[in-house]
Amino acid sequence: MNDQALIDKINEGLKDKVVVITNPAPRRIFFKVTTDNLLAAVSWLKHELGITHLSTISGLDLGQSFELLYHFANNCCALTLRTEIPREQPVLPSICEIIPGAILYERELQDMFGITVQNIPDSRPLLLPDGWPAGNYPLRKDWKYERPPEVIPGGKS
Amino acid sequence: MATLKTLVYLILYPGLLFIFFYSTFAEWYDRKLYARFQNRMGPTHTGRAGVLQPIADFIKLMSKEDIVPERADRGLFRALPAFGLAIVSVGMLLLPLWNYNLASSSPISFSGDIVVLLYLLSLPTFIFFLAGWSSTNLFSTVGATRVLTMLFGYEVPLFLTVLTPAILANSWRLAEIAAFYRQQPLLALLNLPAFIIALICVQAKLERTPFDIPHAETEIVGGTFTEYSGKKLALFRLMMDVELVVASGLLATVFLGGFPGGLLPGLINFIIKTLLVISLLSLLRATTSRIRVDQVIALSWRYLAPLAVLQLVVIILVKGLI
Amino acid sequence: MSFEIPIGPQHPALKEPVGIRVTVDGEIIREADLRLGYNHRGVEKLAEQKTWTQNIYLMERICGICSHSHATCYVQGVEKLMEIEPPKRGLYIRILVSELERVHSHLLWLGVAGHEAGFDSFFMYVWRDREIVMDILETISGNRVHYGINAIGGVRRDLDEMQIKHILDSLEVLRQRSAYYEKLGTTEPSFVARLAGVGYLSKEEAISLCAVGPTLRASGVPMDVRKDDPYAVYGEVPFEVCTAETCDVLGRTVVRIKELMQSYNIIEFLLKNLPAGPIAVRAPRRAKPNEVVSRYEAPRGENIHYIKSNGSDKPERVKVRAPTLANYAATIKMLKNGFIADVPLIFAAIDPCICCAERSVAIVDARTEQEKIVTMSSLRELSLKMTKHQARKREAEWPL
Numbered sequence: 001m002n003d004q005a006l007i008d009k010i011n012e013g014l015k016d017k018v019v020v021i022t023n024p025a026p027r028r029i030f031f032k033v034t035t036d037n038l039l040a041a042v043s044w045l046k047h048e049l050g051i052t053h054l055s056t057i058s059g060l061d062l063g064q065s066f067e068l069l070y071h072f073a074n075n076c077c078a079l080t081l082r083t084e085i086p087r088e089q090p091v092l093p094s095i096c097e098i099i100p101g102a103i104l105y106e107r108e109l110q111d112m113f114g115i116t117v118q119n120i121p122d123s124r125p126l127l128l129p130d131g132w133p134a135g136n137y138p139l140r141k142d143w144k145y146e147r148p149p150e151v152i153p154g155g156k157s
Numbered sequence: 158m159a160t161l162k163t164l165v166y167l168i169l170y171p172g173l174l175f176i177f178f179y180s181t182f183a184e185w186y187d188r189k190l191y192a193r194f195q196n197r198m199g200p201t202h203t204g205r206a207g208v209l210q211p212i213a214d215f216i217k218l219m220s221k222e223d224i225v226p227e228r229a230d231r232g233l234f235r236a237l238p239a240f241g242l243a244i245v246s247v248g249m250l251l252l253p254l255w256n257y258n259l260a261s262s263s264p265i266s267f268s269g270d271i272v273v274l275l276y277l278l279s280l281p282t283f284i285f286f287l288a289g290w291s292s293t294n295l296f297s298t299v300g301a302t303r304v305l306t307m308l309f310g311y312e313v314p315l316f317l318t319v320l321t322p323a324i325l326a327n328s329w330r331l332a333e334i335a336a337f338y339r340q341q342p343l344l345a346l347l348n349l350p351a352f353i354i355a356l357i358c359v360q361a362k363l364e365r366t367p368f369d370i371p372h373a374e375t376e377i378v379g380g381t382f383t384e385y386s387g388k389k390l391a392l393f394r395l396m397m398d399v400e401l402v403v404a405s406g407l408l409a410t411v412f413l414g415g416f417p418g419g420l421l422p423g424l425i426n427f428i429i430k431t432l433l434v435i436s437l438l439s440l441l442r443a444t445t446s447r448i449r450v451d452q453v454i455a456l457s458w459r460y461l462a463p464l465a466v467l468q469l470v471v472i473i474l475v476k477g478l479i
Numbered sequence: 480m481s482f483e484i485p486i487g488p489q490h491p492a493l494k495e496p497v498g499i500r501v502t503v504d505g506e507i508i509r510e511a512d513l514r515l516g517y518n519h520r521g522v523e524k525l526a527e528q529k530t531w532t533q534n535i536y537l538m539e540r541i542c543g544i545c546s547h548s549h550a551t552c553y554v555q556g557v558e559k560l561m562e563i564e565p566p567k568r569g570l571y572i573r574i575l576v577s578e579l580e581r582v583h584s585h586l587l588w589l590g591v592a593g594h595e596a597g598f599d600s601f602f603m604y605v606w607r608d609r610e611i612v613m614d615i616l617e618t619i620s621g622n623r624v625h626y627g628i629n630a631i632g633g634v635r636r637d638l639d640e641m642q643i644k645h646i647l648d649s650l651e652v653l654r655q656r657s658a659y660y661e662k663l664g665t666t667e668p669s670f671v672a673r674l675a676g677v678g679y680l681s682k683e684e685a686i687s688l689c690a691v692g693p694t695l696r697a698s699g700v701p702m703d704v705r706k707d708d709p710y711a712v713y714g715e716v717p718f719e720v721c722t723a724e725t726c727d728v729l730g731r732t733v734v735r736i737k738e739l740m741q742s743y744n745i746i747e748f749l750l751k752n753l754p755a756g757p758i759a760v761r762a763p764r765r766a767k768p769n770e771v772v773s774r775y776e777a778p779r780g781e782n783i784h785y786i787k788s789n790g791s792d793k794p795e796r797v798k799v800r801a802p803t804l805a806n807y808a809a810t811i812k813m814l815k816n817g818f819i820a821d822v823p824l825i826f827a828a829i830d831p832c833i834c835c836a837e838r839s840v841a842i843v844d845a846r847t848e849q850e851k852i853v854t855m856s857s858l859r860e861l862s863l864k865m866t867k868h869q870a871r872k873r874e875a876e877w878p879l
Contacts, residue, residue, distance in 0.1 A: 024771075025771070028771075028772055030770075052687065053686070053689055055689075055774075055781060055783045055800060056783055056785075056800035056804075058796070060796055069785060073708075073774070074707075075702065075707040076707060077708075078708060080772055100687050100688055101690070101805070101808050102689070103808060104804060104808060125516075126515055128519075129516060138521070138524055139523060139524060145521070145524065
């Protein structure tokens with residue numbers, strides 16, 4: 001299956017759900033769907049195209065909105081499904097029902113971008129320490145790193 | 158004169174001093190051999206070829222901070238190392254090394270001493286169990302249950318195989334068994350399968366690879382000894398060294414004809430024969446990987462115990478013939 | 480009676496900090512839970528503040544074992560963004576180093592597996608022979624761990640005839656030793672008893688949990704980025720994708736040993752067909768606004784970088800997904816209903832590289848109010864104050 005055939009299939013299967021589809025390099029396809037159609041698109045990819053391997057989910061801070069990139073792969077192509085959610089209301093449906101292996105990436109998104117993933121089976125923080133101040137989402141562009149004060153463990157102030 | 162001899166027996170040879178120095182030497186030998194099997198150098202620094210390294214380790218551990226966990230059973234936790242060392246050291250006195258008379262029995266060599274020695278070798282296992290259990294650490298608790306679980310595996314085959322030569326020799330006294338096989342070396346060959354099974358069981362009793370399950374480092378950290386430190390750990394390590402010497406001495410007495418010839422030739426015999434047994438144990442340790450506790454039980458009851466029983470039957474038949 | 484045992488963050492079985500909490504019922508694990516984040520350094524955030532070239536060295540330091548994987552994955556992506564094509568010889572050397580890295584990583588794993596199973600002799604022997612490949616890497620790049628051989632547009636060091644001969648000679652030794660380890664690792668009874676049937680992960684589960692690398696291939700799925708998405712020169716190198724059908728730790732061992740053999744063949748092919756010419760081209764300082772997905776088959780599995788540029792000399796976003804993170808979900812599955820004794824083996828079987836898996840942001844915040852907060856400058860002041868009236872050592876006088 002070459003890239004063009006795959007693009008045709010996606011256009012045919014998802015029809016008007018696809019907002020835009022590009023093929024910038026050999027074996028690389030990017031296509032965009034709206035958040036409402038995300039679950040439908042992922043489950044179509046899994047059941048109709050047999051693409052089950054989710055490499056990762058990347059988050060991007062675009063200023064006014066967040067862009068999520070779901071990197072899928074099969075044995076001939078790396079397929080990236082992208083969707084955009086507004087910054088004011090960062091809510092995303094969970095795809096763990098369809099692809100169980102996505103859980104860690106979705107938890108990471110919650111940690112790093114403060115995106116609320118609905119229906120996630122396990123919503124604990126993945127990487128950030130316990131007692132991390134609420135409302136700090138490190139990979140947002142407006143978050144600045146400040147060197148914390150040095151601490152002598154067990155010392156008395 | 159007899160009092161002096163007893164004092165020498167208790168303190169010098171084969172009493173405490175000899176036990177201490179020889180068991181540390183045995184540990185060095187085991188470590189060095191194991192290292193050479195693995196293409197390593199082993200201890201090199203302290204003493205000639207590192208021979209004093211175990212003593213240095215002992216002294217260093219003795220000088221380290223000694224911590225007793227708050228929630229541990231303090232009395233038991235403290236008493237166990239000394240208690241364990243005492244038990245195995247008494248076992249050493251029962252080996253027919255010197256100062257025994259074949260014709261008459263004495264407090265250190267009597268009919269039935271083989272059973273006493275086996276009993277004394279069983280007690281350390283319970284010491285380890287109590288040590289793990291009383292320190293209330295999770296890893297220690299898991300280690301303690303593993304100690305007991307393993308005990309049910311190897312103990313029966315060990316008893317069967319060690320008693321097999323005794324039955325053939327028609328005696329329950331270590332010195333007499335050894336003397337019997339010295340007179341009839343060919344009969345000792347019959348015990349070869351029993352010797353191999355006993356080696357495996359002793360390896361399990363000493364908790365060395367492939368049976369180092371109760372203190373498997375990568376699984377449950379220190380296992381039974383997780384909470385032990387300083388002096389207590391030093392005593393435990395010395396205890397395991399002494400146990401190694403006593404157990405290999407027992408095998409050498411029962412299967413390899415003991416240590417004849419009085420003071421000096423007996424000593425040389427003892428060293429050569431125990432080192433031979435320790436070499437075999439080291440080889441076993443270097444060539445195997447640790448198995449799981451359920452596999453130990455399966456191995457013991459599926460292979461070792463039936464083979465031991467078979468050996469016993471063969472020996473009884475042979476005994477009927479001669 | 481069931482209780483919870485903490486394995487990690489500090490534990491002899493783990494070479495790096497990660498928290499596994501297992502709920503055990505006697506010796507049998509009923510529940511397992513992973514706690515990550517102990518090795519979190521903020522690489523992704525930091526990468527947004529560094530230039531393209533500086534980031535090569537940052538990416539290399541994501542991991543201490545597969546350092547070349549991350550650097551290559553990143554460099555490949557950046558080359559696409561900058562629209563430059565590295566010369567053939569440069570690509571050959573880059574892939575040569577990456578295959579050597581695979582050899583050293585798999586040998587390291589083999590030794591660790593022996594150690595976790597309590598087979599220390601195996602560990603010692605394998606690691607002794609791993610030194611051969613470390614020496615090769617040192618002769619090529621000058622370093623043993625962070626090779627620093629990648630540059631945007633090629634590589635930084637060339638190979639000469641003597642080096643090629645040295646590598647080919649050493650390769651023969653490695654081949655023989657690996658064949659011996661294959662025999663030992665798959666026939667030694669006590670070792671096989673520990674590996675076979677442990678950490679079962681069926682093909683369906685492996686696919687649905689998005690496992691990668693040898694973990695996935697040992698479950699019978701022939702997925703290898705080198706074959707599926709041939710980057711650099713893999714399109715012209717002959718090799719096979721190694722799989723096993725046993726779905727357990729033994730299968731993962733076999734897959735890794737087979738991959739070792741394949742890697743030796745690849746290395747030999749690369750050295751014998753090394754084209755002449757330059758090793759690098761000059762790279763521009765900036766990249767046009769664009770985005771790229773770069774994939775690479777690291778020793779542990781698929782490594783994927785998503786890089787977005789914004790026209791400046793710094794990236795807009797670098798997303799790194801190391802193979803270990805992808806395998807964690809499968810690890811939890813494998814741990815359940817196993818023995819405590821198998822935890823280190825199952826966990827080691829995915830070849831965990833915790834520092835790869837956790838990169839993004841790091842901050843250690845003040846824990847509790849009781850702890851005293853001190854700045855470096857106030858510490859210095861304090862020390863000056865404390866020592867002000869004391870005689871300096873060489874001025875001190877003997878009191879008698």
